[in-house]
Amino acid sequence: MTAEEVCPVVLQVRGVVLPEREERSFWIDGDRLRTDPVPHADLVVDGGWLLPGLVDVHTHPGTEGIEDPFSDEVLRRHLVDHRDAGVLLVRTPGSAARMPGWVDEDPDMPRVRSAGRWLATPGRFFPGFGRDVSEADLVHAAVEEAKASSGWCKVIGDWKHSEPALPLEILTAVVQAVHMAGGRVAAHCQTAEGSRNAVLAGVDSLEHGMHLDPDLIGRMAAQGTAFVPTLSVFGATADQRRAGAPSSTRDWWLAGWEGMLPNVSAAHEAGVTVLAGTDSFPCGTVTSEIEWLVHAGLPAEAALGAASWSARSWLGLPGLVDGAPADLVAYDTDPTIDTSVLAHPTRIILRGRVVS
Structure with missing residues (x-):
């Protein structure tokens, strides 16, 4: 038995904690933060700015294309990419397969909140990429996926702009059933009808929300529907779309994109929980979503919170307080003043262990 096994090393960190902007010290006991001092602790962060680990609330690790099968090897690589960028908690709203058990057991992996497999009714997704179900079977499937995952399920609420969205009464029944089972519903929406139906049905998170009617933002705030706009994945192709040949699809897409930034700003002003999700590859790029927010x-502090403390609170985890998970990222300077420093963390601590 080694000396460390007899008396495990206790780590100490100190710095200015965000969002409170208070200088604090924490001692890391196992995978938890503690505020009671421990003599002779190993000081691994001395000064700078401390954030709860970054969060990507819309990422799909495990496969990179509709032709690629879900792979544990790819999943591990994607999660490591997230971790090495300081993203220590991810939500996977839909996947080609349910998350394997080793994800939660591996201390080197970020914490994962999954939503099981994408739930797609006929004509509303890539065939066979998620879980294809009939409209009649959707309620049962949604409850099943929520119970089999981290309490979330993901419904494809619409697909092609020329096709009807999932009917409001069906999506409403899904939300009611999943809520009765103690779960939550994320809805993919990129058409006006789809976004409208998602809000009226009372989903817990609106993913993308293209063509969202701004008159519905107040209702989102009142009922607690979060907005995950995934701006970076849309913004990455906006110039290419504008340069493309005129078509009904191009015009529809550009009209939706033009409304997204104003809607995100209006949602924040109305008190909607706006969160950061990338929905793109490579993984570990949530800082680009912060910049888009x-x-x-959004004020820089709110945009950073959307990928850190606000996202953690929304997913049921605390920030940097006594007893919280020891998942934190340290920076030399205040990242709310210069968000570019987010790409250069000075220390990453996951589950109480120094990653870098």
Whole structure:
């Protein structure tokens, strides 16, 4: 038995904690933060700025294309990419397969909140990429996926702009059943009808929300529907779309994109929980989503919170307080003043262990 096994090393960190902007010290006991001092602890962060580990609330690790099968090897690589960027908690709203058990057991992996497999009714997704179900079977399937995952299920609420969205009465029944089972519903929506139905049905998170009617933002705030706009994945192709040949699809897409930034700003102002999700590859790029949220008009602190403390609270985890998971990222300077420092963490601690 080694000396460390007899008396495990206790780590100490100290710095200015966000969002409170208070200088604090924590001692890491196992995988938990503690505020009671421990003599002779190993000081691994001395000064700077401390954040709860970053969060990507819309990422799909495990496969990179509709032709690629879900792979544990790819999943591990994607999660490591997240971790090495300081993203220590991810939500996977839909996947080609349910998360394997080793994800939660591996201390080197970020914490994962999954939503099981995408639930797609006929004509509303890539065939066979998620879980294809009939409209009649959707309620049962949604409850099943929520119970088999981290309490979430993901419903494809619409697909092609020329096709009807999932009917409001069916999506409403899904939300009611999943809520009765103690779960939550994320809805993919990129058409006006789909976004409208998702809000009226009372989903817990609106994913993308293209063509969202701004008159529905107040209802989102009142009922607690979060907005995950995934701006970076849309913004990455906006110029290419504008340069493309005119078509009904191009015009529809551009009209939706033009409304997204104003809607994100209006949602924040109305008190909607706006969160950061990338929905793109490579993994570990949530900082680009933070920058897009700032571009949309969110204050830098709110945009950073959307990928850190606010996202953690929404997913049921605390920030940097006594007893919280020891998942944190340290920076030399205040990242709310210069978000570019987010790409250069000075220390990453996951589950009480120093990653870098």
